[in-house]
Amino acid sequence: MRNSATGKIMSSFTPNPDLDLVLVRESSVPPELVWKAYTTPELLEQWFCPRPYQAVEWEIELFPGGAFNSVIVSPNGQRFPGEGSILQAEPNRTLVFTNAVTRGFRPAPAPGEDGFAFTAIIRIEPNGTGSTYTATVIHPDAASKNKHESMGFYDGWNAAFDQLIELMTA
């Protein structure tokens, strides 16, 4: 048994290429501003989804078991509400959220045919005057990882992070 420090598990996490997707980006945005962009509803609205999609109506409770909810709106106005939960929040360094459980650690209903469960582990590390951003997105099985990848994970998360950079360096 190891000690009970919050965050212990993530410092030793090694991605599994069959199940996990990893995106690494270096930028001139300091850790504090990447964190702010990730945890402030008015900022998330402006970068979290690649345009012309937008994520709105954010509800964020920045503690383990707190909500991480938003509604994704398509260009033609279709709304896709998404509920999730924060699992870990270490300011300016680590944010872990998932759609496998919702507020209060309640398990989410099993995802439908087009959906998949995932947990996103966001690490932010100082790098000169900017930062290195690592998004590790982990899945229950290879089918879920493959679905996420073929839906455009890399293009989508890269485009979103470009929007974050644009927003936070404006």
Place this chain on the structure above:
Amino acid sequence: MRNSATGKIMSSFTPNPDLDLVLVRESSVPPELVWKAYTTPELLEQWFCPRPYQAVEWEIELFPGGAFNSVIVSPNGQRFPGEGSILQAEPNRTLVFTNAVTRGFRPAPAPGEDGFAFTAIIRIEPNGTGSTYTATVIHPDAASKNKHESMGFYDGWNAAFDQLIELMTA
């Protein structure tokens, strides 16, 4: 947005009778010994499953994202491995674990026909020289809660807690 104190969400949790099962037991077992029984593999083997079933091969990492794994063995020797994760661990007071995510916060595969997702919130409060034990087991939907209840949740969790009392007062 509320503050990031671990455990914040659970202090304000109100069960939903359509989705949640709640068991409350007062006993002469002090909080420290209920905690010890819940977090020590050799003790869990002796009480966690109502006899003649037994939960063995415990793997417990007592921090958020740590493993909460065991193998349930039936009287005729059938083995049912179960993987889960600790979500919150406040010594002698609160233990939250789930089968909806596994070690490292990886989402679990969707449960099969006979299974269901749940999160167990174990609260232990001092009560005289003993304690009050509250197990709140939350589910994604009414179907899961009903399945758990009809499989004998109350009989099973009561019998297990009887075994805990017997073990820790011996």
